[in-house]
Amino acid sequence: MKARVISIHYSLTDTKGKLIDKSSQGNPLVYLEGAGNIIAGLEAEIRQLKTGDKKQITVLAKDAYGNVDSSLVMEVARSQFPADQDIKSGDKFRGGSDAHSPVFEVKSVTDTHVTIDGNHPLAGQDLIFDIEVLETREASEEELSHGHVHGPHGHHH
Numbered sequence: 001m002k003a004r005v006i007s008i009h010y011s012l013t014d015t016k017g018k019l020i021d022k023s024s025q026g027n028p029l030v031y032l033e034g035a036g037n038i039i040a041g042l043e044a045e046i047r048q049l050k051t052g053d054k055k056q057i058t059v060l061a062k063d064a065y066g067n068v069d070s071s072l073v074m075e076v077a078r079s080q081f082p083a084d085q086d087i088k089s090g091d092k093f094r095g096g097s098d099a100h101s102p103v104f105e106v107k108s109v110t111d112t113h114v115t116i117d118g119n120h121p122l123a124g125q126d127l128i129f130d131i132e133v134l135e136t137r138e139a140s141e142e143e144l145s146h147g148h149v150h151g152p153h154g155h156h157h
């Protein structure tokens, strides 16, 4: 089957029904099938759907943002941070200088140590998506070679 460009509205909740994220009216999520633009577990289910379909899709943690990796939870010496920097629980910082470096969140701070966690905020969580397929179309050759969508809601270049 040819890859499609798919526009969806979605709302994302955790297993307790708490809203985590949703697409806004007039601003659907548009992605290219098979390009890894969205999480694999969600993409596999939407592959079976067509325009107008609505479905609730549960994606297990391992098919979403992965299980929690305890090796990414680290205790580092307070002295590793600038002495004048105010560090508190919930602070986030990038563990390197480029845009793809993992983001760490400060979990706790003592006088001597800071515990940081490099897991994705949604790691270890099963996710429930309520989705509606607004539109599907065949992807262009150019989109396929770039691995992303062009046009409204897509890349402009």
Ligand code: ZN
Pocket: 143, 146, 148, 149, 150, 155, 157
């Ligand atoms: Zn492009």
